[in-house]
Amino acid sequence: MAIWASIELHSKCIRFALVLLVLSIIIASGQRLDLLGMPGPLPVAVGILSLSVMALLWRDIRSKVTGDNRTLISLLNQYFTFKFVGWLGKRQRAKLEADTLNICQVQEETLLKRLRKNADTLYGKQYDFSSNNDSEAFRARHPVTMYEHYRELVRRVAAGEERVLIAEKPLILAMTSGTSGPCAMHLSTKETNTEFFLQGVAVCLDAMRLAFPASDSLQRTTKFFYSPTFRQSEAGIPIGPNSSTPASSRHLLNLYTSPATTYQVPSERDALYLHLLFALKDPSVGTLESNFASTVFYAFLALQERWQELVEDIELGRVSPSLTLEPWIRSSLDGHMKPDPKRTSQLRSEFQQGFVGIARRLWPQLNLVLAVDSGSNQIYGDMLRENYCQGVPFYSPFYAATEGLIGVNLWPEEQQSRRYLLCPRSMFCEFLPEANLDLETPEKHTLLMGEVEEGQSYELVITNASGLFRYRMGDILKVVGFHNQCPVVEFQYRRGQMLSVRGEKVSEAMFLRALRQAVSQWPGAQLVDYCCAESGILGESCGGSDPHYQVFVELKGLRNLTEEQRYKLDQCLQDGSAIYKSFRFRGSIGPMRVQMVSEGAFQELRTKMMAFSDTSANTFKMQRVLRRKEYADFLLGKTIS
Template sequence: MTAAALYTRIARRTFSRMMAIWTDYSRRAFEADSKQFACANERTLRRILRRHRNTEFGRAHGFSAALAAGSPAEAFRRRVPLSQYSDYEQALHRMAMGERNVLVSDPVIFFAPSSGTTGKSKLIPVTERSMRNTVRTLVLTRSVFGQLRPGGASAARGISLVRMSDNLSTTAAGIPTGDASAAGMRRAAAIIPYLYTTPLAAMQIEDKPSALFIHLLFGLPERDLNHVSATFAHNVVYLFRTLEQRWPELLDSIATGRLPDDLVLKPDERRNIERLLEPNPDLARALQPELEKGFENIARRLWPNFSFVAAATTGSFAAYMETLRGYVGSVPVCNLLYGATEACIGINVDLDTPEQYALLPRSCAFEFIPLENTDDAEPRTVGVEELEQGRQYEVVITSDAGFYRYRMDDVVRVAGFRNGSPRVEFQFRRGTILNVAAEKTTEKQVADVIRSLESRWLRGRGRVLDYTVAAETGVSPPHYRFFIELDTDSGLWDSAWNQEAAQFLDQELAAANVDFKLMRNARVIGQPVVNFLQLGCFGRLLAEMPNSNAAKIPRVVAKPEHVEFLVGQSIVGELILKSGSIGQ
């Protein structure tokens, strides 16, 4: 063993011990908080009010008076109205221009834009304290997974598909703006080599297909690789699809230590990455037999200790699960963290219920709007102690990022309680409801009918790779337009598929949503339209979107330029189902 290899082994073991101490402390603190969740969450509210009481917002809304009241939570609710992002835009603009003490008392170190795929992009302030909250939560997820899956929190490394973008911009005051995940990765640059196989030099590659190739190039030699993590499940699917399509070139690069000429890399990126490669023809020969066998359960065949995939899989992302399962087999696939740019909301604590999240009492202060009240002019909220199992609520948070009684638009279902801590299941986002005639078709209902389309209509003729829906209201009657990408070769396409699929989706939507059925029978809503898309269409659309780590295909597409792009990528012109009523 060389001196460098020995040093690396010692450094990894030391890091592993330090991480074990940190994660154990985080786990014990979380479990203690869970047993007295309501009290712990009220302490969080008190801390936020105390810290920001002398801000412009805190003075205007009487934070100090609320703290002095017998029940600070009740006083806070009386003094501060429910809010949404538009209520903060002017204040955030002033903060971006350099004004301090507007919404938060701490200096803003970063502005993180939201994905902006479903509407106007948001700009979320990040402070040192809010960043620490996020880091603490990420450490906690590692601890929890280590408990549930032996080896999950070990020193074994994984592949992270988060890109450390170097294309940062700044506000007029010089405050950096960019992707929040990438910012966190940059701040943790010193420990990245102990967590992930991809070198730092390769984590800034802009071209997504080239970046996936590089991730695999450094991941394949890591025999002990134990996970892949990404923001969304489709990124992991694209990684394994790259392996399936380009494995001969990957083996050639491993054998020769040279990169393919067609990778879209800057000259310095190519030089820096090739400098890290050492020709290893023996490894290439050892990997070849497994890759030649095919790609069913390829993850465990290449990496015997492969333990989990961490990525968003709930709601609309469930559409990727069947494809992903083909690559990774039965290993756990779940999103360890439920949250948004504004705040971390909950963590997954039980692999048997991968779509349930235990709320985090230290991350932010929670309130909830019962689903039946979400459209009220002044909806009432309930506290954690008033939640009822089985009911649905919209999440409302108060956070260190300067959002007070802020409506997340996320609707969750209370699945149960763990040590007194609510466990919730994400249901849908209020902004992604299809609602052309008061029928309110939810994101989950759309995801369910797409899964039904794949299992009951396609029946082995292909798999759904991705999809989105547009609500077309400028026509009479208004209708839904489905854009669906299959893995089927367009040369084998049957032109009748559009009409058959439209009819199938029409029937399934009526079965899933009684209001849709009523509106269809009354001819208030028209029949769906289906556009099947060219293979790779959604990947090309994602490549054009900013904020690559958070970019995702919106399940309800509203931007005209996105709709125009998708229509232009159709394989055949749509065939609209003849008018008629849905069966009674």
């Protein structure tokens, strides 16, 4: 089932509603409906029916409207979109619930579907997919793989060779963010996109509606999204991030505060300004949305920096002349602006009171921040909740990657944890126990979905719809429970993002806990961002002979770090990791070196990382452990304390 073919249904509903509206207006004005060729009493019956239906429809719509300046078409579009996606979400949720009752059979069906579809490819013939009748035969014949296993095959696909890994031609060659190693290029297909929408988006919107009823109102959403840049492979296949602009579907545009042309602005800085401008114009914004909490956090940093310029634009009814925009884009956006002295006065008053809790003060009816705030984005979610978005609930809907949809969060009301139910029809999943991660023959130790144990951690091994078979994701998950028979997991860390100079293995989550504990003891300090490097990659600039951690932090509210404060971080990590403490006690690991970098250093680093990896702002994740010396050298050059 194609996504947009399904969504076309709601536009037909809008046209039907408009026909009813026209008939209602005609009958109400006393015009003769027999001009339309309707015999006898039928015109009157049609008119009465039209009036009745429209009255019920309009009453339902008006009960959900919280903002002004909405056109009838805009309201109808959003209303029927919500109704359609709501119906679809309930349907998909019911399918998911049924699947969780028979997890072993569903996983077998998912695997065999993948193998049969790709049996006639070069890869499928090499591993004799056609003769695999169950998962046991497949696992016995196919090795556990990593990306190097596929690199040359993906290159052949990019060059235009067909039926190499998968039977269909990929829509794009999707680049990973490279958070835990070199960037990889994956095949993104129509099937993976459809799966993501049906099994992910629709299900999570149903969960969101049940947990946050206010999200079902006809309020607009501010969606922070930036126009991705693509290049072409030799065969003309787009290469870039696995994301598409909201403007690619006209049906979705009325859901957002930003006009369509905003999503065509190439500059991230200018596009962010425009998203903020049109969000500030609308006091009834209901949701702030982005792929990741980091994008929302940096949007608020930009708002804090540029609020006076934004308010001036709303006062004058213009788009700032400081933005570099194509003339036709500027003309289109100016058409959405007019002077608004009342809103200007409200905004100035709120900004002058400071930025703690600013989100709810700017948008009193804001009911949700919709963004992933687990894993490397946990820090940004925490900072938003503590500062800009106090009192606003967060919903982290998906656990997903470039490789596809992995899990959905069915418990939006839980604000202290992020649990994801694995999607049994999205991927065939295997689980490598954490104790076996470094074994030379991992294929002999993987477990199936029905074999994992609560409380244990595993590396996820997937077979997906786009040419990855028994592929080690590098994600370490902890099974925290079961929903019927299906595992519920929490993300723990990326295998490539471990700090380890003597084999001690300090995970991202462990280090972040120590860092937050230390910062809480630095008076006035607010953590903005951080990353680490192992001394071995720094060469002569490492600053010490013993292996150690080099830590870079960006802070607000603090001008410099004392030696006592730097040591406090080392002490907090020793308190949280007995293994690290033992190495420090023996002198095998030297004291960590903590460098405070200048304001904006991490935003500059982010730009460098995106340029290197072909990653867009929509899919970027900050690397917590730097593996490239030039990134560490860049931050050393930004050190102020």
